[in-house]
């Protein structure tokens with residue numbers, strides 16, 4: 001937009017325009033109002049995660065199995081993925097590998113979520129460049145801190 005076309009150009013208007021441009025910066029969009037894909041098959045955990053994340057100001061989308069997780073991630077382009085490992089139709093490790101292989105999702109940060117605590121799971125998760133690894137049960141503070149860290153460093 002050409003500023004000279006505005007009839008009543010005032011410093012207030014400039015401040016307003018600066019603020020609007022600031023909110024359009026990709027970095028700020030990543031943090032406040034970031035789109036998070038939750039991949040989880042347990043209804044109670046989906047409800048808890050969705051509630052916590054929405055309350056913190058994030059947009060939340062959900063996939064409840066491995067196959068739809070990959071599809072939704074490619075079409076929705078989330079800023080972050082919270083990925084359960086024990087899933088129907090392709091476990092979390094398989095989903096993560098597919099996401100890394102797809103050029104549209106190869107850099108999206110992934111936080112693994114699991115009830116399992118095996119060293120093998122952890123090693124596999126770190127192998128695909130996981131941003132974090134959270135073991136169930138987890139606290140809301142733990143989750144939100146991890147989400148913010150992952151978004152900030154992406």
Ligand code: CA
Nearest residue numbers: 041084086087
């Ligand atoms: Ca599960």
